[in-house]
Amino acid sequence: MSLPSLSSREYLERLPGTTFRRLYQQPSTALAIFRRMLPHLAKTFAMALLYMTKPLPLADLDLWVRPGSKRQRDEALSLLNRLHMVTITAPSRDDPQAVSLTKAFSSSLRLALTGGGDHQSFGVPANDLETANVDVQFLDDFARAQWEGILHYIVSNVGDGMRQAGEGPTAGVKQLLEAGHMVTRQKRSGGGITQAGFSFLLQEVNAQVWTLLLLWIENAEKMGMDSVEVLSFLFMLGSLELGRAYSTTILTASQKEMLTHLVDFGLAYIPPSTPNQFFPTRLATTLTSDASALRSVAAGFDNALSAGAGTAGFIIIETNYRLYAYTSSPLQIAVLSLFTKLTTRYPNMVSGRITRESIYRAISHGITSEQVISYLSTHAHPQLLKVATAKGAPVLPPTVVDQIRLWQIENERMKATPGFLFKDFESQKEYDGCVKYADEIGVLVWKNDGKRMFFVNRMEQLRDYIKSRKVK
Template structure:
């Protein structure tokens, strides 16, 4: 996952902001690829949204200048405390080829400048932001609520299949294309000839926010473009186009490239778009698509009488008891990964964090910090209110946080390793002779001279056994 990076507000205070997961991928692309991508205004606008505030401010300061300015002029505006953040922002923009690689002059490269100007002023007729379909009364049944239900069902089908794998349940299977992507991304794997099983990375994936989950899968999708002989610029351009479209409006497929047309069915599987049928000349982007590069939630919290993913629904007490105000089965299943559930009511789940429940989560590859982070990000508004009223109070009880970490340390303190115990030596001389030979091989894991025994690794057993047999035979 991307690391946290600092940025500075106008008040001069340094804050932390997590860099978007797509930026390192874009920085790894060639200048030619990025230049082609920047020819589309929708791509420039979307990338601008993904940047940190300092990088965005630098672009806006230079966007309307017709010539480059000395780097020293810009640097004179930066405080001493803000220089590391400013330097990092310049490095990011240079790696993205939005700024030229020059330590003397600063400017926005012409392709990005032209397209981004067009994006924010509304000029041009390139169809970069999609081509709306003509109005048709037959499509009036497709409204925002319908699209939200579709997106939620498709996305939760994927997550339900992951969390239920290996539990004996028979969840609805996603499409073959989705299962292939889950396997290639390392979130699920097969054991022998058996069905797909969730991996340690998959358990960690379930604790991430829907936005992070979506981009984790899309990044793997981008890595497969060359293998599938798809144009990377077209794939990225289409994702960026979707992120700028209007929710609830139908768009035409007529101007899509061959690669983008092939993407339609894939994106239907993930719930990013809805189509009446594969041969339809139009499609509707769902909320999952239109929020790809924004800070808005990709899934609604409720749709009619149905509950979607809740942002703040967990109350954690100092006695390790948890009250989860949700009737969403997926969130209940995720809680069950590290919570011992006791009771279930129509809109409430009650459980407790126990040593055994945390130990089970740790064995599945979920870390203590991930458990704590999930509880914090989904803390009930009342818990946040208590923090605001009493600024010294932490969001989660410190005793619970410390105990979860102690249980993790307890697991890490013990390490099992297969091997052989060598004992019952006839004399101290025999013991020392064999032990020294094993030490020369570097296979001794533990020794006890008082009891004349030692423990050797599995790999060294054949050599030690042969050495003992030769010594016994020679004696």
């Protein structure tokens, strides 16, 4: 699974159960969360439970899982539980534990998969005869222009020399970036981009979109908008068809207001001639795709992005850490300057060196060595690739790659994991049971059998488990 689903999943998991019940009223939302957020095993469970009328005893569910895969089964069930898709009855002496899909989720998912109902949650195509003349190419160009504008705004905060007056995103987007600590207005210590902004820049486009949307949702809550409406609208967007006009008449007031912001982000386009229609762009329709499907579409969009700025590969790096980049795009130069000591700029090329200090600086801004290496290798010049395939050698010089990794390790003196320490167990048996359970649900970080202590990064389930042991 890629990163974006993680961050959006984390956001969803923080929502209360009542919000979920309302979210799952919409078949499109149930389907989107189902296909985007769940690993395959969890999907299998949900599908199998979909048409069961009675709760399934957990013991029967265990028969579907190989004994060796108990950990995966527990992780899948715990995720389904956290997303409020299943309910598991509390353990008691009389009845065995049983699992069933929550009512709202199962009925919505059935509607989404097999059709029927008058829910209009997959959008209503506009039937007006006079549809604006908008094709896919235009939508891609529009989305690219809007999104590049936002990226340019973030990086142009790095070098004052690259500032272009009168361009960039709207004031609302700028405020949002500031609220999300991507940029700051304070002009000290060389520029207004922050750590969050740096890691934002190096993300995949889809991850960037999600990051920005989640920021926006948090802000929208403060402005008094209903997060359920906002979220269901987003999930609906993910199920729309690219290059088709949709009607705005079924949208609620806050969803209409949201649409204007989505236009700012480049997720939707409203033709000036027909303001009661909107077109979702590629950024929007790939929001909730399955991870693998997303790759290809996102790759297509990435190509479109780089097509505007020159060829895909433009970086040559030598074994002596010298770097030559054949580009004149301010965006790419700014990204390079995050981890390179750039020295000379020619009309079509910049040159510099990767140094210990430049990598340290990048790491202190929250960029990892892997991000740097993957950026360099994905943007490697065709010449490097040609030599590499001819010799059967790696694309980047191994010395440079290793050194970048070493520099990072040198700087990472300690690994910190927030969570909870469990100690003072009464018996070895109690300790063993708890550790085993924590390991199975995948929250165990560290343990010391001798001292009977262990550390977990999440405790809710474990607490319930310990309580249920007390009952027995």
